[in-house]
Amino acid sequence: MLARLHFVVDIALSVAFTRNVKERWGDAGLKWLAGLPELTARLLRDWDLRLADPLPLSRNWVSRVHQADGTTAVLKLGVPETGHLADEATALECFDGRGAIAVLARDDARGVLLLEDARPGIQARSLVPRRDEEVTAALIGIIKRLHRPAPAGVELPRLSRRGASFARHLHRFPGEHMLPRHLVERAGSLFGELCATATGPVVLHGDLHHDNVLAAEREPWLAIDPHGVVGDPGYEIGAMLYNPDPAGADDTVLGLVEARMEQLADGLGMPPERVVAWGFVQAVLSEVWTFEGNGVMTGRPLRLARRLLPLLPD
Structure with a gap:
């Protein structure tokens, strides 16, 4: 019987980010953090993406990515049990690109969004x-x-x-x-x-x-x-x-x-x-x-x- 293949990527998780996730979501957050490298790797494979510039982290993992056509997007991952990224995606879809970034793809079960990259992105x-x-x-x-x-x-x-x-x-x-x-x-x-x-x-x-x-x-x-x-x-x-x-x-x-x-x-x-x-x-x-x-x-x-x-x- 063939061993199951595991796909992982090396992603940096700061102490502050890890603490924020633990404090906010407890055991669900800990479980999500443990599986984050493998989840990220599978998403990169499934959606044909390559990691680009990392972005500041708070309670979600976020990074710019290169899409297959060479354009950039923003990959955003969060604890799926909370449903907060699903609400974000639904709101953005209601806005339909008027005054807000667009949703390029979503996977609510895995707590994942692929979003338009606003450039130059100055706050x-x-x-x-x-x-x-x-x-x-x-x-x-x-x-x-x-x-x-x-x-x-x-x-x-x-x-x-x-x-x-x-x-x-x-x-x-x-x-x-x-x-x-x-x-x-x-x-x-x-x-x-x-x-x-x-x-x-x-x-x-x-x-x-x-x-x-x-x-x-x-x-x-x-x-x-x-x-x-x-x-x-x-x-x-x-x-x-x-x-x-x-x-x-x-x-x-x-x-x-x-x-x-x-x-x-x-x-x-x-x-x-x-x-x-x-x-x-x-x-x-x-x-x-x-x-x-x-x-x-x-x-x-x-x-x-x-x-x-x-x-x-x-």
Whole structure:
């Protein structure tokens, strides 16, 4: 009986990447990491790809690859049990290349995507703060191109489900701890109100900010890495208010918030009070998620929430 052939490639997995996967997905993550070299090798063979430039890693393994015709693409692998790459692919297919990269191939069972390579791929964050108005205009343009009514039966999670994070946090941490309880309570209540008064459900990127928008050739800017969720269009603006991570003084980004909110309200035709409300809600939600993940917070979203609290309607 012939021995089973194993195909493996030598891929570099940093300590930080391995730790992130273990902390986020536990045993499923460990199993995925162990099989990643063999899985990658089989994908390269099955899809006729060759590894090219490695890309920064967070919780997915990502690399540029050469396709059979010589063009480049991006190969992205994630823990299949989570379903997050399937949601990403579905959202990108709904966007259909308008304002976002295209899906070239997907294998949900193995947690794999082959994606359009946005070149030159410079992140929008590189223009902040010196050209922030220009960048905000670009993000507004992307939102307008991405947002379409959610197709009937689309298999994406509903935004309203994210509201459970506030209740879960309040139950798990009954005291003040690092995240003030009154902020979580107010954000949870306001989140429900905003979802209940949605202007019409659209397919949302769900994590649209300066690190997830790249300079490209097919369109001036293309979005990457969507979470894929269906809900109120206003949710899209929250993450861009406290991003990107500043290269200099930590309050640089927060000093741009008022101008950004005014530009977003005007550019999207959204009531200013709704822009403020979604900014506050998402700032608190970001800290809730970060605290649940590793017990610490970045601090900047919390400072944004405190800054926006007095601007909320009574």
